[in-house]
Amino acid sequence: MRKLGIDIGAETLKTAILDEKGSILDLRLVEVQGRALYRLNELLSEMNSAGLLNEEMQFGITGNGRISGLGGDEVDETSALAAACSRYYSDIRTLVEMGRETQRFIHLARNDRTGRLVLEDSSMGSKCAAGSGSFLDHMHRRLNFSSLTEFADTAYQTDNPATLSGRCAVFTESDIVHLYQKGTPRERIAAGIHQAICRNYSSGIARGKDFEQRIALIGGVAANRAVIKYLAQEIGLEENDLFVPEIYRHLGAIGAALKAAKSIVKTDLFNSLNELASRPFSYAYVKPLKLRLSQVMGSKKAGGYRKEIETAALGVDIGSVSTKAALITREGDEYRVLASYYRKTDGDPLSAVQDVLAHIEEQSSEYHINRIVAGTTGSGRYLTGDYIGADTIRNEITAQANGTAIFVPEIDTILEIGGQDSKYIRLNKGVIVDFEMNKACAAGCGAFLEKQAACLDIPIEEFGDLALKGSNPPELDWNCTVFTESAILFFQQNNVPQPDLCAGICLASVKNYLHKNIGNRVMGECIAFQGAVAFNAGMVAAFETLLGKKIVVPPYPHLTGAVGVAGIAYDNCPEKTSFKGFSQLADAIYNMSSFECKSCPNNCDVNTFQIEGGPKYFYNDRCEKYSAVHKKVSDRCLPDLFAEREEMLMNLCRTKALPGAARVGIPRGLMFEEYFPLFAGFFAELGFVVVPSAPTNKAIVRDGIRRVMSEPCYPVKVAHGHVADVIKKGVDYLFMPRVINAEINDENIRQSYTCPYVQAGPDLTAAALRLDENFGVRLLSPCFFFKRGERHVMRVLGELGRELGFGKSAIDRAVKAGITALKRLHDWVETRGSEIYQKLGDEEEAFVVIGRPYTLYDRMVNMDIGKKIRDLGILAIPMDFLPLSKERSNDVWPNIFSRQIQKKLAAAKLLKRDKRLRAVILTYFGCGPDSFANIFFREELDMPCYAMQLDEHTADAGVITRLEAFADTSAAAAGNKERNISATDTPLAWIKEKRLWLPYASEGARVLAGVMRAFDINADVLPLSEDSGLNLARRHISEDVCVPMLYTTQDIIERVMQPDFNPHKEAFFQGASEGPCRYGMYYMLQKDILARLGIEEVNIVTLGNSNYDAGYGIEMPLLAWDALVAHDMMEKMLHHARPYERVAGMADRIFERNIQALCDLLPRQRRRISGQRGHMRILNGVHLTLLIDLLHSARDEFASVCDYCERPLIGVVGEFYVRIHARANQNVMRKVEEAGGEAWLAPLTEFFGYSNLIGGILHLDAFRDTWSWEDLKNGISKRVLAQLAARDEHRLFNATLPFMKGFDDISPQKVIANGSNYLHRSIGGEAICSMGKAEDFALRGLAGVISVIPFNCMPGNIAASLGHKLRRFHNGIPFLSLDYDGFVDAGRDARLAAFMAQAHDIFACRG
Helix, strand or coil: CCEEEEEECCCEEEEEEECCCCCEEEEEEEECCCCHHHHHHHHHHHHHHCCCCCCEEEEEEECCCCCCCCCCEECCHHHHHHHHHHHHCCCCCEEEEECCCCEEEEEEEECCCCCCEEEEEEEECCHHHCCHHHHHHHHHHHCCCCCHHHHHHHHHHCCCCCCCCCCCHHHHHHHHHHHHHCCCCHHHHHHHHHHHHHHHHHHHHCCCCCCCCCEEEECCCCCCHHHHHHHHHHCCCCHHHEECCCCCCCHHHHHHHHHCCCEEEHHHHHHHHHHHHHCCCCCCECCCCCCCCCEECCCCCCCCCCCEEEEEEEEEEECCCEEEEEEEEEECCEEEEEEEEEEECCCCHHHHHHHHHHHHHHHCCCCEEEEEEEEEECCCHHHHHHHHCCCEECCHHHHHHHHHHHHCCCCCEEEEECCCCEEEEEEECCEEEEEEECCHHHCCHHHHHHHHHHHCCCCHHHHHHHHCCCCCCECCCCCCHHHHHHHHHHHHHCCCCHHHHHHHHHHHHHHHHHHHHHCCCCCCCCEEEECHHHHCHHHHHHHHHHHCCCEEECCCCCCHHHHHHHHHHHHCCCCCCCCCCHHHHHCCCEEEEEEECCCCCCCCEEEEEEECCCCEEEECCCCCCCHHHCCCCCCCCCCCHHHHHHHHHHCCCCCCCCCCCCEEEECCCCCHHHHHHHHHHHHHHCCCEEEECCCCCHHHHHHHHHHCCCCCCHHHHHHHHHHHHHHHCCCCEEECCEEEECCCCCCCCCCCECCHHHHHHHHHHHHHCCCCCCCCCEEECCEEEHHHCHHHHHHHHHHHHHHCCCCHHHHHHHHHHHHHHHHHHHHHHHHHHHHHHHHCCCCCCEEEEECCHHHHCCCCCCCCHHHHHHHCCCEEEEHHHCCHHHCCCCCCCCCCCEHHHHHHHHHHHHHHHCCCEEEEEEEECCCHHHHHHHHHHHHHHCCCCEEEEECCCCCHHHHHHHHHHHHHCCCCCCCCCCCCCCCCCCCHHHHCCCEEEECCCCHHHHHHHHHHHHCCCEEEECCCCCCCCCHHHHHHCCCCCCHHHHHHHHHHHHHHCCCCCCCCCEEEEEECCCCCCHHHHHHHHHHHHHHHCCCCCCEEEEECHHHCCCCCCCHHHHHHHHHHHHHHHHHHHHHHHHHHECCCCHHHHHHHHHHHHHHHHHHHHHHHHCHHHHHHHHHHCCCCHHHHHHHHHHHHHHHHCECCCCCCEEEEEECHHHHHCCCCCCCHHHHHHHCCCEEEECCCHHHHHHHHHHHHHHHHHHHHHHCCHHHHHHHHHHHHHHHHHHHHHHHHHHCCCCCCCCCCCCCHHHHHHHHCCCCCCCCCCHHHHHHHHHHHHHHCCCCEEEEEEECCCHHHHHHHHHHHHHHHHCCCCCEEEEEECCCCCHHHHHHHHHHHHHHHHHHHHHC
C-alpha cells in the first residue's frame, strides 16, 4: 500500500508519496500563502490527476501547521524527522533544523534492540527565538537586496560581520537600525545578521548540548550558504562537515509517511478537506474596530505662497525604515511647507539622504530663497548632520512635539509610531512634561505591519481598510511582534478570514504600544497620532476603539519630525548657516569605511565617514577615542562620582602577597560592587593574591550570553562571563559567595532579601560552566545573611578561614581587615555624597541614577550612563550617594522585602521633596522585582522619570536620544496626592461581616474557602474571567508582571466592576510571603489598582508567614492542611485514573463529586479538632477518620472506571500557581494524557510543607548568630508543625492504597535534600522545590519531567538552567521547561509534542 506524508510548515507545504517498501515515488512543495487547507486541496488534486493517489493509502501528517481531522496519523515533527533519517541517512546523529519559524536541535541514537534511530535528545527554541527564516526574508528586503540569494552570497563573501544581538528578531532588528544609522556597510550588516541567527541557535537552542557527527542541516534556510558558513563556525566545524541532505525540505513529509499506520480512502480524504474548509473555526475574539470619532486632517497644498523667501529651514528626519525631509518657511505666525519628500532608507542612509535632498531641491526650484538653515533628527541624526552641515541636531522627541504643535497648537498628547521606534509625548501648554520611547519588546511596529501585509499578500495601502471590515478579530499575543507573528500563523493555519486577521494585527500592535510605551501615563483630550503608520485607517481605528477617544491625524503625519526640526532650526537661525547647500551635496563624493579597534577587549567596530576634502568623522567607538574630537559636549566641569567610587572600591585593599602565593579569583558582577572590600580585605590579609575579573567588556558579555543555560536577566548573563574570565586568569580558588540578604538599617523593616538570581548565582554559573568537571579550580561559596549582623559575618568567614587551613589569630586579623575596608567604603560614600548634596545649588538640576549595584556601577552594562548625563551638562548622582537611610520605604509599601527595592522607594521619597533631583532608572528586560518596583516607584515619586531598559542589544543612540529628550522636558512640579495604600495583615476573624473572595487556582481554592466557612468566614471563590487575553489586568498593569498576578488581578477587577459589588461588604484574599519572589508584592499592587479605581476602602486580606494561623491558633492551619492534602490525594487519583477511564469524563465527575463532599464535611471536621477533646485527637492522630473514609470511597470509585495499559509516566513540577491552574498552564496535564502519557503532578501542598520546614531550619540556623528567642521559638515550632503535617499526609495517602501504590510524594525534608544537589538550601523559593521533586521523579525512573512556569519567572528560569544538570545526572532524562504568559502559542504545543515523542521512545526502549 502506498504511503502519503504531508508536512505543513509556516511557509511551505510538502508532500511525499512512498511505495510499500518506503522508496520515494514523488516529492512536492508549494507555498502555503496563509491558506493551508486550500493549498493542500489544490496540491492533492494535482497529484490525483497525475495518478499518484491510490484509492486507499496509509496517511500521516506532521508540521507545526498540521491539520487535525483528516483521518491520518498525526505525527510529531521530531519523530517524523527521526524516522526519515533512520530510513535514508542512518549515519546522522545530530539534526540542526532552521526553518521559517521553527528552530530545533535533535540528537539521534541507534537503538540496540530495534536497530532504528530513536530520539536521544531534542530541544526547540522558545517563542523569543522564533522566525529565523522569515527574519532573513524580511531583512533582505529591508536592506534592499534584490533576492535572498544575493543577500546570502553577500553575507558569505564578507569576512568581518557586524556584531548583532541574536536573541530575538526584534532586538536584532533594533541593532541593525543603530548600525546602519552610524554608517556600517550593508554587506557587514548582512553578514552580521546571518552570524547572529547562527549564534542564537548555538546559545539558545542547542544550549549546552554536544554536536555529535554526522551533523545535518535541514529546514528552509539550509540552502543558504552564509548560514552554513556561520553555523559551522559557531559549532566548531569546517563548512564541508555540515551536511545538507538532498531531500532536506521533505524529510518531515517522508517521515510522516514512514510513521503512518492508519489507512484512508481517497474520497474520504477529500471529503474531510472540504468539510474542514467549510467549518468555522472557534476561537477567542474581541470586538471589531470602530472609526467614528477620529479626524484625519488633510495636508495643505504649497501653492499660492510668495516666491521670494528670505529664510527657509530644511529638516531631515532619518529613521530606521524611512528618510524624510521638509523645507519650510514662516509667513506671519504660520509655518508653510514648501517642499517635502519621503522614501525608504533601504539600509543606505546617506544615499537616501542624497536622493531626498535632490527631490527637495527640485520641488523648491520655483522659489528664490536667500538663505537655508538646516536641522536633523531621527536615529541617524548625527551622521546626517555631519553630512549636510546641520545647524541644529535635535532628538526626535523634541522634533516630533514641535512638528505636531505647528499643525495642531492645542495638542496635549502625541502618539507616534515609526518603522522601528515609537513614542508617547505629553505636553502642557506646548511644553513637553513627559515622554516615553519604546522598550526593546515594543520595537518594530511599522516594519511589522509591512511584513505582515506582505505575508498575507495584501498591499500595505489596503491593509487598514481591510481591517475595518473584520467582524471577529482574534485575540493575538501582543507582548512582542515575534510573539504576535507566531500567533498570526496559528490563526492563518485555521482559516481565520483575512479582514479579521488584519483587525487583530492592528489591535495587537496598538495594545503593545499602549502597554509597553504608555502604561499608566496620562492620556489627554487632544490626541494626535502620527508617523507613516497613521495612514493606516485600521491603526487609527484601533486607537479609537481601545481608548474610546477622538484621534487626530495631523497634516503630513509622516513628516512631523522633519517639519519639527526644521521649525527649531528656523527659530534658532544662526547668523551664518553651516548647511552645505543642495548642489554641493548632490555632487558630494563621500567615503564610508570601518575598522576594528584593538585598543581594548571591546574591539569596537568603528565606522568612518568623510566627504572628499573634508574632515573624517568616527562613530561607534564606545570610549570615544576617535569620535571625541568632533563631539559637542558640555564644558561644565562635573565630578564623575561613578569613577570616584570605582577607584575607592578597587584600592581599599592593597596588601602585597608573597611570591608564589595562592590566587583567589573574585568575579565582578552581582554583589561584587557591594562587598568586594570585605572579601578582598579578608583574602589579602591571609596572604592570597586577590584576582578580580576584568571590567565588563564586549568579550565578557558575549561569553556570558553563550554560557547561560536559560534566559535570565542581562546582569546574570554578564556574571557568567565574569566567572569564565577570572578562571582564565589562572586562579587556584574561585570565590562566589551566596548573598541571601543585606544589612537592615531600619528597625521597621523585617527582611532585606537579594534577588533570586543573586542568591542562586554560584549554583547557576557552576552548573553552566560545569565547574564540577572542568578547570581544576576549587570553588568557595559561603552563604551570607548580612541581616544577621557582624557576628554572622565573623562566623562565616571564620569557617571559611579554617577550611583554608588558617589559625584563629590569622582569621581574626583577616576578618577585621575585611570589615574595616567595607566600612571605609561606606563612610567615604556617605561623606562624599553629603558633600555633593550640600553643594548642589538651589536652581541646579541633577539626575539621580537609580539601580542595583551590578548595573549602577558597571559602565558597560549601564552604557556609561554617568558620562552621557555629564555630557549634557547635568550632574549624575548614583542613588547610594543620597542620604537614603533617613527615609522610610515601608510605611506605604509594607511588604517590600527586597533590599534594593527598599532603597529605590526611599530614593523616590527624597526626590519627591527635592525639586532639583530627577530620576533616571536603570532596569533591564526580564527583571522580575522591577516589574513591581517600577510601578511603586512612579506612584511614590508622582512626577515624570526616565526608565532606561538595558540589555545586550542596547545601543548608544537610543540612550542618548532618551536622555536628551528627558533633559528637554519640563521638570514638572511633583504631585501632592497622599498615598493611602495599605493591605491588612490582620487575622481573618476580623472580617467576618464581609464576603471574602478567594482567587481561583485549582479546586483547592474551593477547599480553602470551605475551611474558612467552617470558621464562620463568608468565603467563596472568584468566578474565572472569560477574557482569555486578561485585558483588564493588562490595562491596569504597565509592567511585565508574572502571569499569576495577571490572572488574579483580572478576576478581582471583573468582580469590582459588577453592578452588585459592595466595597464595604466584600473583601479579597491574597496570599503573601516574605521571600525574594514577586508573590509577596501581589496584594500591594492590587491594592494600588483598586485605589486608582477609586475604591480604596476595599480590604485585601493576606495570609503568609507572619500570620499563618489567621488568629485561630493551631486549628485553622491544621484543618487547612489536612483538607488540602485530601484534595491533593483526590487530584492524584484523578490523574492516575483519567488516562485509562473506559468512558470519557467519568474520572472528572468522580473528582468533582468528591471535592464537593470534602467541602461539605469540613464543618464536621472542624468540630472534631476543636476544644480539648479535639486537641487530644490531634495528638493521638485519630482526628482524620472523616477524611480517610471519604478517600476510601473515592479510591474505590476511581479504581472501578479504569482499564490499565502501559503509558510513559511524566512528572510535572514548576511554579506553584501555573502548575495547579489548568487555564494558566493551558491544560498541560490533559495534553500529556492526549499524547499518550500519564502525568504526575507535584502536589499543591508541597510548597506549603517546604516553606514551613525551611523556615524552621533557617530560624534555627539564625539562632547561632542572633541568639534570639524569636528565632529559637519559631524554629522549634515550625519543626513540630512539620512533623504533624508529615504524619497526617502519610495517613491520608495510605487511604488511597492500593490504587495509588508507588505514587507517594516525598517529604519536605527529602525535597530539600534532593534540591540541595542543585541549589543551596538557603535559597528559598520554588526553584529548590522544582529541582527536589524533579530529582525524585528521575530517581523513580519516570520517562520525563516538565517544568511549567510563568514567562520570565525567576525561580522558574533558575530551574530551567539547572534542568541541564539534572539531565547529566540522570542519563539524559527529558526535561522540558514551558513558560506561559496567558496567550496561545503553537510553538509551546510543538515543544510539548516533541518532548512526548522522546518520552515515548525512552519508554519503548525500556520495554
